[in-house]
Amino acid sequence: MSIKILIAEDHDHTRQGLIYGLEKYENIEVVMEAVNGQEAVEFVQKSNPDIILMDIMMPVLNGIKATQKIKAINGDIKIIMLTSYNEKEQVLSAFNSGANAYCMKNIVLDDLVNVIKTVMDGSLWIDSSIAGYILEILQSKSNMTTDDPQKENCINLTAREKEILKLIANGLNNKDIAQKLCLSLHTVKNHVRSIIHKLAVSDRTQAAIIALKENLI
The missing domain is CATH 3.40.50.2300 (Response regulator)
Structure with a gap:
């Protein structure tokens, strides 16, 4: 197609x-x-x-x-x-x-x-x-206070979600992430949806920007 x-x-x-x-x-x-x-x-x-x-x-x-x-x-x-x-x-x-x-x-x-x-x-x-x-x-903005909503949202991510967010920021798609972490594609998609929801962003690109801002890569 x-x-x-x-x-x-x-x-x-x-x-x-x-x-x-x-x-x-x-x-x-x-x-x-x-x-x-x-x-x-x-x-x-x-x-x-x-x-x-x-x-x-x-x-x-x-x-x-x-x-x-x-x-x-x-x-x-x-x-x-x-x-x-x-x-x-x-x-x-x-x-x-x-x-x-x-x-x-x-x-x-x-x-x-x-x-x-x-x-x-x-x-x-x-x-x-x-x-x-x-x-x-983004690194110039990394001195946000702990009561910053985005920083709190990042803290609320699980260890697995942070791991996946780091891979998203490194340019991996869902299939690549699934292969790298030995997870099913369905599981990765669920984690990505959870990350987007917790960070209050609209897509994985904005999630990747937050990952850069929070020095997750």
Whole structure:
């Protein structure tokens, strides 16, 4: 079954280049294209792509705000931020909005396809050029007080849940976690649901960010 892609990019040359390039790969199909974030949101209201390649700086509605709206409509849609901007604030805002991956536009097409497949498997992906930013930003916030709700939630996780959260933050999907810990896939899924509930987040990406913040990896 093909992976259905929506490309949200306001520059025609970049958007058409992505469409042309991705057409060469089996099991990947570009089904929609949007020139701004609002168009992407409207498309999602009518149909459900598997993955959105989302630019950040777009007219009408930027990629970060569009990601927030799309995740509220359908949290199962995976969103890969594909941008030229690597400022710390934008990186953190993208993941806080629910993005599943953050890529720079100079990424090699073969690598982008690997990111698409990685995200489809349920894993988080961070471009190596901005991974240090994530750690720096989140570690700078690690001096939270013990009455901070997120810190209390992390403390309330069981040892097994903390172990699984660490693996999520390291990019493993549920199947990989099950194999590594010798657990059934069903058991891992139950643990992941419990982690998301206890941390009061909407998905595993946000759970992974908290894992980074709490120095669990």
